[in-house]
Amino acid sequence: xxxxxxxxxxxxxxxxxxxxxxxxxxxxxxxxxxxxxxxxxxxxxxxxxxxxxxxxxxxxxxxxxxxxxxxxxxxxxxxxxxxxxxxxxxxxxxxxxxxxxxxxxxxxxxxxxxxxxxxxxxxxxxxxxxxxxxxxxxxxxxxxxxxxxxxxxxxxxxxxxxxxxxxxxxxxxxxxxxxxxxxxxxxxxxxxxxxxxxxxxxxxxxxxxxxxxxxxxxxxxxxxxxxxxxxxxxxxxxxxxxxxxxxxxxxxxxxxxxxxxxxxxxxxxxxxxxxxxxxxxxxxxxxxxxxxxxxxxxxxxxxxxxxxxxxxxxxxxxxxxxxx
Numbered sequence: 001x002x003x004x005x006x007x008x009x010x011x012x013x014x015x016x017x018x019x020x021x022x023x024x025x026x027x028x029x030x031x032x033x034x035x036x037x038x039x040x041x042x043x044x045x046x047x048x049x050x051x052x053x054x055x056x057x058x059x060x061x062x063x064x065x066x067x068x069x070x071x072x073x074x075x076x077x078x079x080x081x082x083x084x085x086x087x088x089x090x091x092x093x094x095x096x097x098x099x100x101x102x103x104x105x106x107x108x109x110x111x112x113x114x115x116x117x118x119x120x121x122x123x124x125x126x127x128x129x130x131x132x133x134x135x136x137x138x139x140x141x142x143x144x145x146x147x148x149x150x151x152x153x154x155x156x157x158x159x160x161x162x163x164x165x166x167x168x169x170x171x172x173x174x175x176x177x178x179x180x181x182x183x184x185x186x187x188x189x190x191x192x193x194x195x196x197x198x199x200x201x202x203x204x205x206x207x208x209x210x211x212x213x214x215x216x217x218x219x220x221x222x223x224x225x226x227x228x229x230x231x232x233x234x235x236x237x238x239x240x241x242x243x244x245x246x247x248x249x250x251x252x253x254x255x256x257x258x259x260x261x262x263x264x265x266x267x268x269x270x271x272x273x274x275x276x277x278x279x280x281x282x283x284x285x286x287x288x289x290x291x292x293x294x295x296x297x298x299x300x301x302x303x304x305x306x307x308x309x310x311x312x313x314x315x316x317x318x319x320x321x322x323x324x
Contacts, residue, residue, distance in 0.1 A: 007168040009145035028071035055084035062102040075108040089158040090133035101156040113166025118290030123253035135159040136230040140204040142172035147181030184231035192222035196240040203250040210308035234266045238273040245278035246315040255285040279318025282311045
């Protein structure tokens with residue numbers, strides 16, 4: 001099977017879907033030259049730097065029968081369009097009583113790793129998880145980029161598709177066929193029996209590296225990538241915890257009210273998975289600070305395989321839950 005990069009998977013999928021359906025329109029402050037050449041300036045729009053206006057235009061296009069794709073680039077820029085995303089796109093299908101469809105895909109990059117400082121690096125997906133009406137996608141591999149982006153583009157509701165800025169050159173096997181990855185279906189990246197590690201986006205690779213370190217110490221780690229946060233496949237996560245009795249959640253975002261906290265909460269709210277726990281769940285997250293510009297300080301502020309390995313050891317050494 002061929003290998004392509006994470007970035008190639010994004011561009012390739014967009015091109016294939018734009019060939020399939022002439023209703024797609026792409027809007028961004030930076031266009032893709034190959035798409036402009038193939039599809040023309042009417043469908044591939046270079047926009048002013050006005051994120052609110054661009055998302056508002058996308059809502060109008062979607063309600064008029066088109067399928068807009070808006071690339072806001074960095075997630076920090078998305079805050080300029082918060083009203084249009086949160087108060088309009090997320091609610092408009094409900095406000096129309098389901099009589100109209102609004103197929104909008106909003107692309108944004110998240111995460112650290114490129115040393116671009118606080119106003120260009122953030123992972124705010126948990127903020128959008130709190131808004132009913134939005135689907136939240138977070139792929140970690142080229143395969144998932146392609147399969148999930150196809151699903152997002154063919155969806156009939158607003159989707160926010162978060163890619164990670166530091167995964168652009170990540171290579172992976174991707175088939176040539178017209179496959180899709182369904183929303184709400186987690187993937188067990190590695191099977192294990194002692195600890196469940198749920199990892200998001202770039203932290204999947206770091207968690208797999210930590211799991212390999214643990215193997216040499218006789219600890220078997222199961223690594224799960226949820227792939228989509230809304231909808232979230234909590235059944236796969238809970239079933240794994242029932243099997244292993246231990247949970248570590250790894251997320252690059254800040255800890256307060258984050259996706260990691262929500263995942264842990266889902267496990268402890270379920271009686272079956274809660275009663276299976278042999279130790280308290282442990283979260284490995286980014287520090288609750290703006291991302292520093294200094295490379296050493298940035299590395300200090302985000303999780304890595306060493307921190308993940310330490311958390312795995314901690315839950316393995318944790319005392320069992322007292323029986324009632």
